[in-house]
Amino acid sequence: MNIFPDNVSTYGQEIDNLFWLIFAFVAIAFVISLFILLYPLFKYSSKNAPKATYITGEKKKHFKWIVVALVLLLGSDFIILYAEHDAWGQIESVPPKADVKVGIIARQWNWIFVYPGPDGILNTADDVIVDDMNSSLHVPINKNIVFELRSQDVIHSFFLANARFKQDVLPGRTVVRWFNLTKEGKYDISCTQVCGVLHSKMRNFVVVESGDKYKHYIDSLYSANGRKTAMK
Amino acid sequence: MDAITHKQSFWSKYLFSTDHKVIGMQYAIMGIIMAGVGGFLAYVFRYNLAFPGKSIPLFGHLDAMHYNAFVTCHGMIMVFWVGMPVLLSSLGNLLIPLMIGTDDMAFPTVNMMSFWIFFLSAVVLISSFFVPGGAFGGGWTMYPPFSAGGYVNHNPDFFKALFSGTSLMILAVALELVAMLMGGINFLVTTINKRAKGMTPFRIPIVVWFINIASVIFMFSVGPLVAGAFMLLFDNILGTGFYDPARGGDPMLWEHLFWFFGHPEVYVLLLPALGVLAEVLPVFARKPLFAYKPIIYLALVSAVLSVLVWAHHQFVAGIDPRMATFFSIGTILISIPFAGIFLSFMATLWGGSIKFSVPMLWVLGFVGLFLIGGLTGLFLGSNTFDIYAHDTYFVVTHFHYTLFPDIFFGFFAAVYFWFPKFTGKELNKGLGKLHFWLTFFAFNGTWFLLFFNGLAGQHRRINDYSDFSLVMKEPYITFEKVATISAIILILTQFIFLYNLFISLVKAKKGIRNPWDAATLEWVADSPPPHGNFQTYPEVFHGPYEYSVPGEKMDYIPQNVQGKNDNNNITHNNYEHETAASLVTDK
């Protein structure tokens, strides 16, 4: 059942699996509690049960059922916590060794992509900046892409649904995250923090392509030497 | 003076009255009016979402700026100007003095002032629609620097900035919080000091307990936000840099300040509605509330936990990953007490003799829908899945599945239940049932399918999805249309309710004093209760939920009637549960 957009990142699958794990717990809990809610409506409706029984529920032998249910809930909760912990570590903590470094800068209302110049280091004079509405971030397939997220003005949020990746971009701080995309294609980048009038137009692309195509694109950028804006 | 023959002018009787019942009504009516405003905004942008670019009936064309403003104000209004007044202030004012058996609030004048400050705040908010630039459109979370005039606000034009949508919204929220603080102080003092003879802490009805717990949570969590709101206001009107990273400020601080209040706020809204459930369920199950004391303890636990989980709204904001894990655990822990409360409510039904009257329908609908809302919370409480789901329609749907039943089902249950008490007339049952079923199905039609839109990666606060290939395909477009049409039905349905109120007030004959055979104290007073509520102060002999007690001839014992197995040793009962409070009295 394909309710997610198709996943193209290495850690995306774990998030989908996590969803289905939680869904299993939730489905069971939902069915059980629905039964607890609906069954008495028939069994104990005033027609079938003209006289109610006096149960305060403060006796152990009654309240223990609530306790049992809560313990089960707590247990499943911590199973979920355990299951998710690995993926969280992968995505949010220190990124792996970078094959490709890029800078991604948010501004009202598009994403700016900064490729390190020939020296391969970001934030130097020879960086190549692609700053256009609807421009694309070109990345090679199956490589660890480590990117620095920054914002020029207000809070934005970098959302690449196909990679199951989202990260708010607060002005005044640099966030270093990574992904590794495993499927060639062109995917939407959107901004999920309301950032002004054209928030809904703040859409760029990630283009995942084979290594040599990517190389060709970068070389063309260097020759054209991009448009230097925004960065100092 | 005689409370019944005692005459007052129109002003002092209906407008500037210090009577808790009138003030409660004022809050409720104000809430309904604001709900109308919020509903209209919802209708406008829902329509725009389903049929982008089309001109909207009764409104016209909706551009991106107004879309943002409307979404923002819809959230603000529904939380602060509908949920808070209707659930906390209205129910608190109407019920607390009656249920604990006293004549009025501890500070009636403060009570009246609190309403009029609230009224003023509503006026300020509405006026922000008409200032140049329109209402604020940065989301109800008001994240700076966007809400701090952006990043170039070094020396703004004072008056222009003061009368901008942003500043007016900050002011309105600040005033609203002040009003609610005054109300909260009133509730707490009244409940602690003015209880009738024999009304020991563990004979107080759950709704009074919960409204007071909610007031405490509110009061203790709102402080930092008030301070932060001052700072945000000065960023706007004076050009200070409290949240401007270019000047050493930090937007993250506001995110924390906001959610430190914003999350407990959820429980402030939830607890009074749960109290309504706890009042209605035993009456129509003819059975004591299951686990009365444990429910109170669970609520106290959740109150403590509620101030420790706020950062789960910021999982993707770049907070410290270890803190995120901590807050994820806290979030999961707080699900436990509420699960316990809901299970106890459901357990109340078992072994009862259930009457499906209109208030009961609303309560059962509440529990059913909140089940979905609460369980989907498990997905979002997990910080890893939240990376994907954050700010998508999955979140939006989740909190509508919690807040809509909470605010509206809770409120309607309360209205259908207590309307006979406060007007002396009964609402029309047929219309009530129609209202319930239409609302129930229309609400599910509006929201259920949008879960799938959210999982497909549809994100919030976008007025035009034409750019986003993920959601610009079937079936998601159809889902949007279904949602909008159901939303319109949902809004139209509410006119049945207004019509029902109207004809019942005009046509229905004086109801009886206690139509539901309920045992709590408010049903002892006349309906409607006179100025001063009780002819003589009632004396309380037992807990609020004594239904179908074996060996009694009636199937319920009002709290002021002594049952067979009640000992009337008041002094003993009075202080048996008192904490060390009574040990350390004045020497």
Added chain:
Amino acid sequence: METIAHNNNDNVIFPDPATDYHGHPHYTKVLLSLLALLSLSLVVGYMVSPWLAITIIFATAAWKTALVMRNFMHLKFEPLLVFIVIASVLLILFAFFFGVYPDVTAVPLDVTQPH
């Protein structure tokens, strides 16, 4: 049939000493100790190392608070309930501070932000 007059706060009689009497500590002593603490916190900055000074200064501030609350606000005559309320305020503030600390204070401001 007796009816109830509307509870009007202006007619609240002064709490009857029998029920609501609490003793009065020796206020002058309290004031003097407060002033002594104040002068201590003023001079300490010139005598000891900065960090020790800071510690002493805030310790004296806390002590002053305790004195004012217990004696001037008569917290020591109030039931435990009131004390719990005030204490919970402090706990909540600590929770807030340490919840925010890792995200605001511990994060150095990024000066290389693009502008």
Added chain:
Amino acid sequence: MSTKQQHLSLPINKVPEGRLGIWILISGELVIFGGLIACYLQYRLRYPQWSEMAAHTSTLIGALNTVVLLCSSFTIVKAHEAAQRKDIAKILTWMTCTIAGGLIFLVDKSIEYTREIGEGFTFTSPHLQQTGDHIGSLFWSFYYIMTGLHGTHVLVGMIAMIIIMFQVRKGKNLHRVELAGMYWHMVDLIWIFLFPLLYIAK
């Protein structure tokens, strides 16, 4: 009426309504100021360079203000003592002293403000901004918002006391002397913390 009084006077503890209300109000106010102080501390620990900004504040005036507030707390509590003896003349004298204390505090504060504004330290401190010391200017924003909010509370407390004095003259509402006193002590408490934070912790 008497029977009703009995029923009403069965509180959970012996705190009368007014005092309980004031206690809750005070706790609310403390959370507001505590939140502000918490925010200040976040930045203060983040920016050690604020210490030279704090060096510009006048410890002398600050200390004087502290003394004034402590003494006025003393006087208002004496007024409360007199109130329990129902000694109206004494109440009025002591409350007048307290209000005078508040006045001295405000005058003092305004002198200090004029001095600092003269040196160019305002809410936004433009000259610091021009020299690029934005972070320094943030300190002054905090300084003015904290002391300003506190000053407003002093003013409110004074107005409340004036109103209560008029009621006391008519022999009404003696219990409110204590309530005003408690509020005033809270204002005092907040200052006890603002003083080291803004003045002596350099």
